[in-house]
Amino acid sequence: MTGSGTPARILLADDHALVRRGVRLILDAQPDLEVVAEAGDGAEAVALLRDPTSDLAVDLAILDVAMPRLTGLQAAREISRMRTPPTILMLSMHDNEQYFFESLKVGASGYVLKSVADRDLVDACHAALRGEPFLYPGSERRLVRDYLERLRRGERLPPAALTPREDEVVKLIAEGHSSREIARELTISVRTVERHRENVLQKLGMRDRTELTRYAVRVGLIDP
C-alpha cells in the first residue's frame, strides 16, 4: 500500500471545519501523508469516494463518528462495501464502548479519540495504512484488552446493539417516563419494563438512567 515514494492519499470527513483544518495541518506536516479531500458529512464523503470522475484514489478515509446527514458509522458501512475501499479510521469524541464496537463492525481498522495527542493520530494513520488494526489509543485500556482477549479465544463480537423492543424502552426511559408509564404505554407489565432496562444496562455496561439518556441522545433515539 502506498509505496515509500508517494505519500498516502487521505480523505478527511468531519462536520466541524475548524477540526478539519487542524487535523489537516497535523497530517500534512507528515511527509508520507497527504489530505487530498475533505467532507463535511458522511454523505459527502461517500459521494466523493464514489464519484468515478474525481479519481481521488484515496488510501485512507478518516471519518468523524458523529456527523449530520450520514454519520461516520453509516458512511463507513457504505464505504467498506465499495469495490476497492480505502482503509477506514474512525475519529471520535467519545470514549465509549458502544461506538468503539460499532466502528469495528462497520469495517473500520482504527478508532482514535479526539482527546489524544497529534502524534497518536499520526501513529494510527501509519498503523492503519500498514494494514494493522490500530484499535485504540493506549492498548492497555480495559476495553481493548477485553476485546483482544475475546478475539484470542475465538469469540465473535456480541456487542449486538439493542433489540427493537429494547430500543423502544430506552427511548421512553430517556424521555423521562417511569417504568409504570412505560408499562402502560407498551401494554406490558412493569416487571417486563424493568427487565428490559436491566438487560440494556448490563449490555451497555451502564449504571443508571442518566447514562442511558446520554446514550439515547448520542445514537439519535431522542433529541436532547
Place this chain on the structure above:
Amino acid sequence: MTGSGTPARILLADDHALVRRGVRLILDAQPDLEVVAEAGDGAEAVALLRDPTSDLAVDLAILDVAMPRLTGLQAAREISRMRTPPTILMLSMHDNEQYFFESLKVGASGYVLKSVADRDLVDACHAALRGEPFLYPGSERRLVRDYLERLRRGERLPPAALTPREDEVVKLIAEGHSSREIARELTISVRTVERHRENVLQKLGMRDRTELTRYAVRVGLIDP
C-alpha cells in the same frame, strides 16, 4: 491592547487535544497571535490564569463551552471576576441559543462555532482583542439581531436560570454520579446535594434525572 509590535498572548482551553493542536496551528500562523498556554479543562484554565508565579500575561482566553470538571461557561464566570481578566472568546460545537446567551452572561466577548472556517476564528480573535464584541459568525443571524435589539431597548437578559452551585450539581448528576458521590466531590453533605437537585427540578419544572440530563446536554454543561 497589545501593541502592534508584540503578538497577543492567548490561552487555549479545550478538552480535545487534537482540537487544541489544530486551533493552535491556525492561530500561531498569524504574526500577531501567539498561544502561550493550553488547558484541558476549565479548572486547569482558571488555575493557570490565577497562578501568580506563571506570569502568563494572557490577553485572550479561548474556552471550549463544554469541558469536564469545570465547563467553559463556569470557567468564564470565574475568569471574568479576576482583577485584570483577559478577553474571553467562547468556542462551541453547538449553534444553540441557550449557550450563546449564557456565554454573554458569564462575560465572554465572543462566541464562535467550531463549524466556521479558520479565517473566521482569526477574525473573531482580532475583534475581541480590539474590544469589539464579536458576537457570532455572521452577525446577520436572527439570534444576534434580536439580542442587539433587546440591548438597544434597554431590556435585560432573560431570567438567570440556575445558580453557579446548581450548575455544578446538575453537571455531576447528568454525568451519572449519585448524590453520595457528588457530596464527596463537592465536600458537602448528601442532604445539600439533594436540596440543590430538588431546587433545580422545581425551577425547571422537571421530574427526574433523565430530564435534567437532557437539559444539561442542551445547554452544554456536558456532552452526550
Place this chain on the structure above:
DNA sequence: GGGCCCATGGGGAGTGCCACCCACATCGCC
C-alpha cells in the same frame, strides 16, 4: 434594618430504581 437569594444542613414518607434470584413461550436457525 428588613427583605431576599444563596448555600448549607436535617427528618420523614413514599416511590422508583437497580441487582440478584427464578420461570416459560415463541421463533428462527442449523
Place this chain on the structure above:
DNA sequence: GGCGATGTGGGTGGCACTCCCCATGGGCCC
C-alpha cells in the same frame, strides 16, 4: 429437535430518588 435469542412475567432486598416539613448564616440591595 435442540439451542440461542427474544419477550414475557414474578420475588426480594437495598439503596437512591423525590417531595414534604424544618432551620441558620452570609451577602446584597433598597
